[in-house]
Amino acid sequence: MNNKFWIVFLHTYVTKLKSKSFFISTIITAFIVFGISQLDRIIEAFSDNGQKTIGVIDETNGWYEALQSQLQSNKEIKLVRHDKSEEQAKEL
Structure with missing residues (x-):
C-alpha cells in the first residue's frame, strides 16, 4: 500500500514539474523572495541623500x-x- 502511494505521488509530482504554470510560478516566487531579501539595498540604491x-x-x-x-x-x-x-x- 505504501509503495502505491509513492508511485502515484512521484507520477503526479513529475507531471506538475513539467507543466508550464509550475515553471512560471517557481520563477516568479524566486524573484519575489530575492526582491524581499534585497529590499534594503534596493531602497538604498534609489534614495540619494547626497554627502x-x-x-x-x-x-x-x-x-x-x-x-x-x-x-x-x-x-x-x-x-x-x-x-x-x-x-x-x-x-x-
Missing part, C-alpha cells in the same frame, strides 16, 4: 588625519572633527 557627514571625536589627534587622508577621494563622505563629548556631537 554623508561623519563626526570624529579624536582625543589622540592621530586618527582624524589618518581617516581624512584615506577618505580624500571619496566625495560622498565628509569628516568633521569634534572636540566635544559624544552626546554633544550627536546633537549636531
